[in-house]
Amino acid sequence: MKTNLLCWALFATITSLLTAEEPARFDRSVKVTQNFEAAIPHPAQQKAVAEKLAALEKKTGRKPNILWLVVDDMGYGDPGCYGGGEVIGAATPNIDRLAVGGLKLTSCYSQQTCTPTRAAILTGRLPVRTGLTRPILAGDKVTKNPWEGEVSLATLLSEAGYYTLLTGKWHIGEGKGMRPHDVGFDEFLGYYPAQKEISQRVDERRYPGLVLDPDRMKMFEGVGPDDHLTHGFKGGKTEQLAQIKSTEDMGKADQVLADFTIAQIKKLAQGDKPFFIEHCFMKVHCDNFRNPDLGVLSESKYAYKEAVAEVDLHVDEIVKALDEAGVLENTFVFFTSDNGPQMDAWPDSGYTPFRGAKGTTFEGGVRVPGIAYWKGMIKPGRTSNDVFDLMDLFGTAMTLAGVAIDKLPDDRYYDFIDQTSFLLEDEGKSNREAVYFWWGTELMAIRMKEYKGHVKVVLPQSTHMHIDLALVHDVGLAPWIFNLHLDPKEEMTVGHRRDPWLASVLGKLKAHAATMKKYPPKNIGL
Structure with missing residues (x-):
């Protein structure tokens, strides 16, 4: 627990330095270690939960199941x-x-x-x-x-x-x-x-x-x-x-x-x-x-x-x-x-x-x-x-x-x-901050806040046939961006209609793709 508390203290220090120098960003995550996904810092909540876990361990005398x-x-x-x-x-x-x-x-x-x-x-x-x-x-x-x-x-x-x-x-x-x-x-x-x-x-x-x-x-x-x-x-x-x-x-x-x-x-x-x-x-x-x-x-x-x-x-x-x-x-x-x-x-x-x-x-x-x-x-x-x-x-x-x-x-x-x-x-x-979606070795989409951006999609060719009779498609002229609060069924894109500034989401996706170059994926023959 002490090791984790020290990690969070370091994380909070770096975060405070960054936020003191930078304006608010759409992407709130901070990368502390190069080979780990960036996280949104919540030092107060992390400290409170660390203390909560420490108190439970003191009471039970063991780590939780x-x-x-x-x-x-x-x-x-x-x-x-x-x-x-x-x-x-x-x-x-x-x-x-x-x-x-x-x-x-x-x-x-x-x-x-x-x-x-x-x-x-x-x-x-x-x-x-x-x-x-x-x-x-x-x-x-x-x-x-x-x-x-x-x-x-x-x-x-x-x-x-x-x-x-x-x-x-x-x-x-x-x-x-x-x-x-x-x-x-x-x-x-x-x-x-x-x-x-x-x-x-x-x-x-x-x-x-x-x-x-x-x-x-x-x-x-x-x-x-x-x-x-x-x-x-x-x-x-x-x-x-x-x-x-x-x-x-x-x-x-x-x-x-x-x-x-x-x-x-x-x-x-x-x-x-x-x-x-x-x-x-x-x-x-x-x-x-x-x-x-x-x-x-x-x-x-x-x-x-x-x-x-x-x-x-x-x-x-x-x-x-x-x-x-x-x-x-x-x-x-x-x-x-x-x-x-x-x-x-x-x-x-x-x-x-x-x-x-x-x-x-x-x-x-x-x-x-x-x-x-x-x-x-x-x-x-x-x-x-x-x-x-x-x-x-x-x-x-x-x-x-x-x-x-x-x-x-x-x-x-x-x-x-x-x-x-x-x-x-x-x-x-x-x-x-974001969830990334892959289909095999194809980078497909990102969820960031209420937005879902697709660069490739799987389209069924008949009712309910999402695997046996489906095609993987590039999306064409522009990424398909949906506002899941307005449109949870992903039926109508909002990119040019309401949120043209959402290039921020695609920038996050591009940065994610770049990690594959620095850390190449395995190929096991599938």
């Missing part, structure tokens, strides 16, 4: 607290209760698909930098291990005395050297791929050409992802447990995972180490199957809605486990989704009120639910529209664990912002 609840492909508009829930056939009372009890972020951003987000939150770096720009799919052969040379959050927290566990979906490589317990986690129980990549082997109604053709199935098994529940330990054994042999097995998977996380919370709460748990749901990624042991959970009764309702049920079970174990008041909880809804799978897909969906960098693809909850530490009932990137969880976790930034190598660029003070101060403001 960290729990991430990451849903797969949930849309911004699925939870009731974001305008969905009961209105669209699947009530989410437990997720809603979490939001009422903490901070609901309304401008929380992911990457545009799952693997990039999952890599970004564990490395603090944009996927284009690590090479993990899209899911590694059946038949893909990466040319190098993307984790080689990367310092994962799990490694940092493990070295700081945390027990680190990932439960559920991984999807960032299943070869040796790329598994969760190879890249820093002490323990892993879950599945390497997404639901559909597993269930397609057993769903003859949807995939008869594979399931009912033994020769084709044999070919697929030669390149297909693993379909077992896997249990692995850092430096120890990796064991294949139950295999998914039916769609019913797939439907029960999230209950198995939730039960495991709950058991681990009870066990770890009795130990002498704080814990970091990343619980990654298999649902609500297509293909969704009802858990036959739970009965009907939603008014809609459709598979996707049943999946949303089941996730809500497990959120309640996991949070209750923290409370029953006596660690709720010393655990930072963050609930989110790894990207927007996969509309290509409609109707087995979620809802977003915004333009686009998973696979695009329009708001529908990257604007996701984000709820920060910490009983006694985060003021209940807060809502903020300040920007937050899920990568910021990396820097926030470092601060909570007391890990200094000098633990990170200085030969690469880091894109995260430490948002601890934003999340924990009662009226906290975001320390992030």
Whole structure:
């Protein structure tokens, strides 16, 4: 904590010197270290939160636990607290209760698909930098291990005395050297791929050409992802447990995972180490199957809605486990989704009120639910529209664990912002000025304040076809700039109509692109 306080003192001193000499700027961020993303200085809020954390540590005698609840492909508009829930056939009372009890972020951003987000939150770096720009799919052969040379959050927290566990979906490589317990986690129980990549082997109604053709199935098994529940330990054994042999097995998977996380919370709460748990749901990624042991959970009764309702049920079970174990008041909880809804799978897909969906960098693809909850530490009932990137969880976790930034190598660029003070101060403001959006290796867009500027866009060629039938386009004569306060659906540009001075936003985007020249991105063959 002393190291972090010294860092913030230095940051505040530099800031005061800069602001004394310069007039107010549209870009409020200040770059203190060349290989880190510039942040907006809030020295008073940072000092207050540092003291708040120090007081809690003095009271508990240990660092706080960290729990991430990451849903797969949930849309911004699925939870009731974001305008969905009961209105669209699947009530989410437990997720809603979490939001009422903490901070609901309304401008929380992911990457545009799952693997990039999952890599970004564990490395603090944009996927284009690590090479993990899209899911590694059946038949893909990466040319190098993307984790080689990367310092994962799990490694940092493990070295700081945390027990680190990932439960559920991984999807960032299943070869040796790329598994969760190879890249820093002490323990892993879950599945390497997404639901559909597993269930397609057993769903003859949807995939008869594979399931009912033994020769084709044999070919697929030669390149297909693993379909077992896997249990692995850092430096120890990796064991294949139950295999998914039916769609019913797939439907029960999230209950198995939730039960495991709950058991681990009870066990770890009795130990002498704080814990970091990343619980990654298999649902609500297509293909969704009802858990036959739970009965009907939603008014809609459709598979996707049943999946949303089941996730809500497990959120309640996991949070209750923290409370029953006596660690709720010393655990930072963050609930989110790894990207927007996969509309290509409609109707087995979620809802977003915004333009686009998973696979695009329009708001529908990257604007996701984000709820920060910490009983006694985060003021209940807060809502903020300040920007937050899920990568910021990396820097926030470092601060909570007391890990200094000098633990990170200085030969690469880091894109995260430490948002601890934003999340924990009662009226906290975001320390992030801008969010950048990439599609693979293409720089697409920027969100800065209420403005969204696109230099490239993904345009579907048919209804809901944002991946399988879509084109990447340059925008043409001028960038597409939208005022998200006036036009959250990104339908009418405002560049020459209302805000021609917004070249400031594009200047920020250009400066971001320049970091790629100084710190070249990896190419792993994707």
